[in-house]
Amino acid sequence: MSEIAGTYFDGRTSVARPVQVRHENAALHVHGNGIERSDPLASVAPSARLAGVPYTLRYTDGAWLQLPPDAPIAEWFPRRHRLETWVDRLERHAGVAAASVLVVALALVALFGWGVPAAADYAGAHLPASVDRAIGQQSLVLLQGHFLAPSTLPSQRQAELQKRFHQFLQRIGGPDDLQLRFYDSTAFGANAFALGGGIIVVTDAMVRALPDDDAFLAVVAHEIGHQRNRHMLRLVLRGSGVVVVGSLLIGDVSASSVIASVPAFLLNARYSREFEQQADDFALAALARTGISPAAFVRAMQALERAHPELRDDAGIRYLSSHPVTRERIARAQAATRAFERLHSNVPHR
Amino acid sequence: MGMARNGGDMHEEALATGAEPAAPQAHVLPTTWPEQPFEFRGSAGEYFRIWIVNLALSIVTLGIYSAWASVRTRRYFYANTWFAGSPFEYSARPLPILRGRLIAALMFACYVLASRTSPKLQLLTAALIAIVMPWLIVRGLAFRARYSAWRGLPFRFEPDTLGAYKWYLGIYLFFLPTLGLIYPYIKARQQEWTVTHHRYGNAEFGFKADVTDYYLVWFVTIGVAIAWFAAVFLVAIGIIGSFNAHFGRTGLQEHTVVFLLVMYAVYLPAYLGIYAYNRSRMLNLLYNNAELAGGHRLRSTLGYWAMLGIYLSNTLAILCTLGMAVPWAKVRMVRYRTSHVVLQPAGDLDAFVAETTAQTDVSAVGAEMDSLFSIDIGL
Secondary structure, three states, X not given: XXXXXXXXXXXXXXXXXXXXXXXEOOEEEEEEOOEEEEEEHHHOEEOOOOOOOOEEEEOXXXXXXXXXXXXXXXHHOOOOXXXXXXXXXXXXXXXXXXXXXHHXXXXXXXXXXXXXXXXXXXXXXXXXXXXXXXHHHHHHHHHHHHOOEEOOOOHHHHXXXXXXXXXXXXXXXXXXXXXXXXXXXXXXXXXXEEEOOOEEEXXXXXXXXXXXXXXXXXXXXXXXXXXXXXXXXXXXXXXXXXXXXXXXXXXXXXXXXXXXXXXXXXXXXXHHHHHHHHHHHHXXXXXXXXXXXXXXXXXXXXXXXXXXXXXXXXXHHOOOOOOOOXXXXXXXXXXXXXXXXXXXXOOXXX | OHHHHOOOHHHXXXXXXXXXXXXXXXXXXXXXXXXXXXXXXXXXXXXXXXXXXXXXXXXXXXXXXXXXXXXXXXXXXXXXXXXXXXEEEEOOOHHHXXXXXXXXXXXXXXXXXXXXXXXXXXXXXXXXXXHHHHHHHHHXXXXXXXXXXEOXXXXXXXXXHHHHHHHHOHHHHHOOOOOOOOHHHHHHHHHHHHHHOEEEXXXXXXXXXXXXXXXXXXXXXXXXXXXXXXXXXXXXXXXXXXXXXXXXXXXXXXOHHHHHHXXXXXXXXXXXXXXXXXXXXXXXXXXXXXXXXXXXXXXXXOOXXXXXHHHHHHHHHHHHOOOOOHHHHHHHHXXXXXXXXXXXXXXXXXXXXXXXXXXXXXXXXXXXXHHHOOOOOOO
């Protein structure tokens, strides 16, 4: 039997002793530099195989034997570390590494494109509505302190819009517990948004920018779409899911948080765009259902674009943006308008 | 601090504690002991395969395998770090790590969720974390030390929970009254506490800190920060100005997303520029002040510009390769750090002996928690 050169550590001192190691009759024989021991293989615990890493064999008395990475440990201990022996074979295979790149890419797409959102939505569906309300109230308090001032719209106009909003809500079948609130905001300009728990905020500038009440309802219908599908809560949950799952994955690849923030940002933008599109679809259907031409949505989008020239489409930012490209939103609304007009061909064109 | 984990932290602890022995043939007693370098022998190519295969397995098993992946990764980095003719050894088992990881993930999920739903909850969870953090730090250090070894002798961390509460929580009560001026002092004491509670075999680590060194580092850090922000500000102004000149009325500020990207591109070098300074200097202080029983001293000579160059090129490479350069980046950082630490022995490195009582197992929860929450223990 051939001998292998190894290093012996007695576990009591830091002396490294070069030794010769031999495997014979299910026992491990070590000799050299004052060491002479033979132990049954069953009493020795070897480390798993790992490229470029010496083996460590541990005796029950705390002594260690270090053997070079090419020692035939797998032959001596065929039953130990089966999982890691298999993984080690994979790690040494160039084709497997290439396939792993593909697996990782596909798995990441599946995980963040489908897995995390599905899990977050599932969790969201099992959370009580009080959670949405708490989130909405908190954000409103925060916004009121800094960005939202009391509305300067005439109270008569406000009452009018409230009435139209509630009528509309009734006709599309609720939910009844939504609140529409007007605020004056220089920070947001012409804008409307939904906060968790049924609060819909429309800024004064938005009301003034819109050409007619149907366009106003189109904007509000979009926000109702967010409320109905609990988009705010789901976005919070999905964003948290990305951070948690991402941290678990990165935990071991040790990328910096600066780098990790880029994909997190892009993913959140993607989830947000998905919800915006859902809300648009809901709004277009709701308008058509109540006999309002989806052309109102087109007018609202155009008004919004006039109020915010800086948001004019820039194809380069598609994947960075939280909203779908305006041109596409308008195109979808126009398609919905054509469908609506085919159905109501007796209704004169506007 | 995120970047704290860029440099292969697993092996940093080994280095922090890793002061030891000499060549085996040191039987002819010399009067002076030659300096002993640390050496990293791993390669980016080898590690890439290990990394990508283990990452794939971790993902397809929905994270269950990640405990095995983490053990293989740490073993690779430890065992490729050689000192005085022998490699370091990482000997933790995957199953306890899996258990710790599951508990840590659950708590981390609660924290992330709470911090995103309401400011009040966020404050509450932050307070809760501050309260358990010292305990986590102790458990994390104890776990890592327990399963790190060199030449058959394990390291150990003396679990001083009271001290951890003193230096990682209590002392911060003085932060506001001193207008933050106490901060460098806190950092010095934290390093001292961490180092002096480590053992290699039965040899204790000592720490001789001159607090003025820490004040110097932090004041210069502030200076470096001012310089970087001034430079970045000028560059940003220049970019915005030329953009506005090009596109007329709708300036760059109006193109929110492009504006954000430009800010990110100028902020990143500044952030890394400040971070690299502070990190290299604090690590140098940590190693240079440490001493192992018998007078063995470490000497660390990490350079600011070299570290910054590695951080910057690593970040760029990782971004450009969509993450595929992570193994290369990590190996580079570890190799640089390892090659800039040496031990100045004061005696025979064969002379360390084990403690008389055997060590018991240490739970992995603390170690997993502090890596998830990115608690920077500064090793």
